[in-house]
Amino acid sequence: MTRPYAEVIGDPIAQSKSPAIHxxxxxxxxxxxEYRAHHVAPDALADYLAARRDDPDWRGCNVTMPHKQTVMPLLARIAPPAATIGAVNTVLPGDKAGPSGTNTDASGFLEPLKPDLAETHYYRMARIIGTGGAARAIITALAGHGFTLVVAGRDPGKARALLDELAPKGEHHAIALSHFADPTDFAFDDREGCLDLVINASSLGMAGQPPLPFDWSHAPPGSIAYDIVTTPLDTPFLQGARAKGLRTIDGLSMLIGQAATAFEHFFGQPPPRGHDAELRALLTQ
Known part of the structure; x- marks a missing residue:
């Protein structure tokens, strides 16, 4: 007897924590x-969707690297969050025309920041490291909450293009990733009443990836450090922030937040968030 299922797809996929969460x-x-992981190579993405669209038990899938943008032309409809962000992280069965795509990364990223965003600030600034699919969601989310953005990437031209596309109305800045690698003696002004974020939206610092070159002299006093990497959970980036006395948010916060919205799409009811502490303990064993 078959039963309903959803899954997460990517290349690679063995490291995904999504099956444990769902x-x-x-x-x-x-x-x-059931919720499971399914390895899908880039050249097999179209075949995967073709096979799933006629499966009555398939409730959809989460999409991780490297498919968040390449999946979009294969879908019949793109919901507004994903259309604005330009990346899909959740695919749903849709209708006779075919599967549809949405994005829960932006809402998942913002979830642990809700108390901060509810406050009034005279200035909000975010330094964002990365120019991939997750960075697209984060740029879009923060631009909508009045942040001035500094986006750093290996290619500053790509960072500039992202800002021009996703946050054209603000006076934002694109810089080379190397800018943050060396110490600075910049004297930050009074940050009272400001909200400053420093975000690693890249895979740098992830197990098997190069380290993230960031010197914490670039972070204003009182900054919040946010790393979307989940393996390892306590990254050198976050350790460096704590050593400077800064508040930190780890990658499980965004991962669980975006998964919660996807879960409701897949299975028709919200997940039991009152058990987040137990879930976190499970994921960090």
Whole structure:
């Protein structure tokens, strides 16, 4: 007997924590369904979607690297969040025309920042490292909350193009990633009443990837350090921030937040968020 299922696709995919997250919630709610990881190489993406669209048990999939943008032309419809961001992280069965795409990364990223965003600030600035699919969601989300953005990438031209596309109305800045690598003696002004974020939206610092070259003299006093990397969870980036006395947000915060919205799409009810502490303990074993 078959049962409903959703999955996460990517290349590679073995490192994904999504099956553990969704499996935990399914068990807690007593839902007879499954969530699993499925390896899909770039040249197999179209075949994957063609096979799934006629499967009545398929409830959709989350999309991770490197498919968040390349999946878009293969979908019948792109929902507004994903259309604005220019990246899809959640694919749903859709209708007879074919699967549809949306994006839950932006809402997931913002979730742990909600108390901060509810406050009034006379200035908000975010330094964002990275120019990939996750960075697109983060740039879009923060531009919508009044942040001045500094986007750093290996290619400053790509960073500039992202800002021109996703946040054309603000006076934002694109710089080379190397700018943050060396110490600075810049004297920051009074940051009282400001909200400063420093965000690693790249894969740098992830297990198997090069380290992230960031010197914490570039962060204003009182900054919040946010790393979307989940393996390892306590990255050198976050360790450096704590050593400077800064508040940190780890990658599980965004991962669980975006998964919660996707879970409701897949299985028709919100996950039991009252058990987040237990879920975190499970994911960090």
């Amino acid at each position: 499996g935990f919630w399914l068990a807690r709610l007593g839902i007879d369904a």
